[in-house]
Amino acid sequence: MRGFLVSSIGVTCAAALALPLTPPAVATTARPVPATEAATAARPAPLAGTPDTTMAGRRAAEPYAPGSTQSLPLELLTRNRAVPTAPDAHEQGVTRRPVRHFSLLGVVWDDPEAELHGRVQVRTRAADTGTWSGWQDVETHNADHAADRGTPESTSGRVRGATAPLWVGDSDGVELRVRSQPEKAEAASAHHGTGIRNLAAAPPLPYGLRLELVDPGDDAPPHGASADGPRTADLAETSAAAGASAAAEASAAAETSLVNADLAPLDATEIPALDSAETEQEFLALNAGELTEQQQARPYVGPRPRIVTRRGWGANEGLRERGFRYTKKVKAAFVHHTASGNNYRCSQVPSLIRSIYRYHVKSMGWRDIGYNFVIDKCGKIYEGRAGGVARPVLGAHTLGFNNNSMGIAVLGSYGAKKPSSAAVKAIARLTAWKLGLYGMNPRGKTYLKSAGSNLHRKGKKVRLNVISGHRDGFRTSCPGRKLYGKLGSARSNAARYQGR
DSSP, X not given: OHHHHHHHHHHHHHHHHHSOOOOOOXXXXXXXXXXXXXXXXXXXXXXXXXXXXXXXXXXXXXXOOSSEEEEEEOEEEOSOTTSOOOOEEEEEEEEEEEEEEEEEEEEEESOTTOOOOEEEEEEEEETTTOOBOOOEEEOXXXXXXXXXXXXXXXXXXXXXXXXXXXXXXXXXXXXXXXXEOOSSSSBOOSSTTSSOOBOOOOOOOOSSOEEEEEEOOOSSOOTTOOTTSOSSSOXXXXXXXXXXXXXXXXXXXXXXXXXXXXXSOTTOSEEOOOOHHHHHHHHHHHTTTSSOHHHHHOOOOOOOOOEEOTTTTTOOTTSSOSSOOBOXXXXXXXXXXXXXXXXXXXXXXXXXXXHHHHIIIIITOOSSOXXXXXXXXXXXXXXXXXXXXXXXXXXXXXXXXXTTEEEEEESSOOSSSOOOHHHHHHHHHHHHHHHHHTTOOTTSEEEEEOOOOSSSOTTOEEEEESEEEGGGTSSSOTTOHHHHTTHHHHHHHHHHHTTO
């Protein structure tokens, strides 16, 4: 794969020469809540019949701010509001209130090593109808999707603990409750056989809980404007900040596009599909002089699928950390589900990915979206973490096994719901191509060295399927029982696409 890597170095240098010398923003080591992401004033929902309950009144009270994050601190709740009692430290939340428009939410806390043992439930108000949803559960166990411990990304000082994100669609009201629960509802009595059962004590909730409400914004920020720029500052300061932000974003966008220049024109919104012959021809040209006679005769690379680029789904390149980080090669693919719910239309997917991207970067403190690729239920494939779709980009998807692997996330929750046949086929097509670039057989086995997980100790060489589920590297329910059960089919079809 030296052809791809040399090309990456070349285009990066070209980007440095071609772009204006705008210094990247310096990342802070803590996460104060910016004024532009601060919560709207906390207040109870207006009573029915008051002016604020009208759509026009709500929009006037809560101005729309595309491409933003509202961060609401959780407060102590009482168990029974009808009977005044002392607040329960094991129950926190956000009382029902109107907020600015948002489409995705999650809960974050200060310590990324702390776990939230409990139940997180949320209700939201649809912006178009004003109707409140029923209570929905938010997936709390999300620490297994992360950069490996000890890496620059995990030790940046910006990383926070977080739930999985939940997609709720365009909403303008929210209510949240978080209740601590023991890992096991009942603990066995120390006096076995006495018939006495001791309830396990509920652990404390993590410190610094906040509800993050994410608005994905438009497909692309207005020309010369920053989606995160201050809206109440002095006009001159605002113009200067917006100009600097726009220049930095343009530079980052060019950098992102250049690393795919071997596969598509600059600023392309998609990388086109190729047939088998075209893919093999491209593969041989990019790796000339580095392949054995057997590899030249039978490359075993599946046809390249159509891939929507970051520009295609409207990524604001000014959000992520500048530059790219790579691993040595791609020996395995880990399949995930986003656990963000299945209530989305395929036409909404660009907004959904932008929301997850913003949540990963702004709320969780990662350098970029964690997954290398994203697949929707209609079978469309999207570029994830920046660095080039053909290159071994280091992701933050499978704690302990991000090196020499790639992460593929299927949008949705697949514990009880079957994934679509289109999504499973897309997994097979993508892995047949990407794993084929690195000489891997999708039906085969490989060894990866663990960087430490709750399933495999650090330093252990673990034998894994070349196409594995997240749960193979970490004790987790991801990618959901129903999706995990389809990986055998994906392996067989991927190998067939490679001509094996």
